Amino acid sequence: MTRGTTGGPGTGDRSVPAAGSSPELGAPRPAVAHRAGRGAGMARRVARDFSRNRLGMVGLGIIVGLVLFCFVGPLVYHTDQVHVNLAQVDLPPGHSGHLLGTDDVGHDILGRLMYGGRNSLEIGLAAGVIAVWLGTLWGAVAGYAGGWVEGLMMRIVDAGIAIPALFLLLVVATMVTPTVPMLIVIIGLVSWLVPARLVRAETVSLRTRDYVQVVKAMGGGATRAVFRHIVPNVVGTMIVNATFQVADAILLLAYVSFLGLGLPQPQTDWGGMLSNGIQYTYDGYWWMIIPAGVVIVLVVSAFNFVGDALRDAFEVRLQGRS
């Protein structure tokens, strides 16, 4: 259940705001307080701390492995993922050279994992990035503006969080036939609320800093303050949150097919393969269910491991200075 769908498994920084707290009490601690201009040294130290985190490195390894599998794999392992082959349906693993068997229209499952994985990874990555950008802009503008504008903007975020994404997507499924760009936009649009809260909370603490006040006093516009002074200072939070957002976007995408909003055949993604396998629960065709489910769990866990390790790496820096 996702996040969007879900509150994450992360620690306080993420879980409380993810699930809908008030601005005052559940305000997230900023994951990072890093000053623009120290970029290069900062990045090196974060990379060093990250590389010492075993779970983080395992996660990174899994992600690299799956990307190679999806994008390089088809060069080595050739399969037909477009045409229906009724002579080859429902074959068990190992039969006629199909390492993981075939599905109900004769597509090779291993090849389909590579082919569908591209969609899952691309949609997840793009939607996660859109969500973080949208959320950052919304949160930075709200936090910088303050007053009733901030209140209004954050109540809109609260209202969005009060309507769970799965319910919204189930209604949307009755209206449209999805394409890849449409899924990216839809998932991005239901996922920007949590980053908006995180960035707003950090912006509020930046707003009172001298250098932001000076920009204001010198007559610098709000746009300049937001883009030149606030966004660069929340970059660490954005990076950490983006990792979690990508994980949640891939997970949400897995639900999308289950809700009837999946890509039409012959296109697919891992969630589409998994929900297609549901109808064979009692037929013993485990190869249509388990492989797709396992790669989803692998990639989502991996992004969460990396996000957790990144946050720890950034936080160590914070503790080291104070």
Add this chain to the structure above:
Amino acid sequence: MRSPFGWFLLKRLAQAVVVVFFVTLIVFGLLHALPGGVARGILGAQASNAEIASFNRAQGFDKPLPVQYWMYLSRLLHANLGTSYKLNQSVGSLIASRLPRTLVLTGVSTAVAFVVAVPLGVWQAIRRRRLADYVITTGAFVGYATPVYFLALLLVIVFNADLHLLPSQVPGTYNLGQLLAHPSVLVLPVVTLAVPTIAVFSRYTRSAVLDNLSEDYTRTARAKGAPERRVVGIHVLRNSLTPVIAMLGYYVPVMFSGAIVVEEIFNFPGMGLLFWNAAQTSDYPVLLGVILLIALATVTGSLLADIAQAVADPRVRSGLK
């Protein structure tokens, strides 16, 4: 009400009202974003223009949007959620008959999850960076990363298809009493819904306990010679539980999201299944009614969580503006 706490309560209540107002705007907007309008969705592509016009007139859809919104709001204020297009019942009575079953499902699984997750999280915090911590952390991340319907499928394959131990479908006619009289039908849905909750709450407990373990009062308790069991079991646990219990309030929308998937898979006759079936038949009054109710529950949940934290923790209270 001159106290800071009184002001805080007033302010939060006012915010909650504004949020609910925005939710009605979004929900109303959604209804009018339908391609071809509601009438097409209900009467089908075959309907004649005359039929559509008369449907729109009967439902008031021919009036200007602000007027329609005003009518929608005033109906809501009279606790009237409208009438289902397909089930020939008021949305209020449909929800009233389904909601208790969903509350049993979500309530029991949250209770199970809480009882499992809190000791797990405490254990992890004590054994930080040891094997047990890594194993449970990995388990929590995997539990979180597993789509609920994948988990449900695995459980059905093992406990129903292979072992024939537990039923995989709840008889659709079961009322609340029958559900409670046949607890075996509840096992798989409750376990499925509890797993991701355990993942989230064990992580959250772990971080809350870790925060408290590094506090001054813990050092003081240790310094005066209190046994570790007492330090963790009494002082740390009590302070860590407040945010964890408050988290329950913030968790309401996630719980309902899980319930809709679980109810669909196990044919559990609750509010999620009602919503699911309404989506398949374009029964918009039911869809909007359920969304509005969940939004209300979410807003109430986070309001209660904020208040609980402010009441229980003087540090939070003193931070109020």
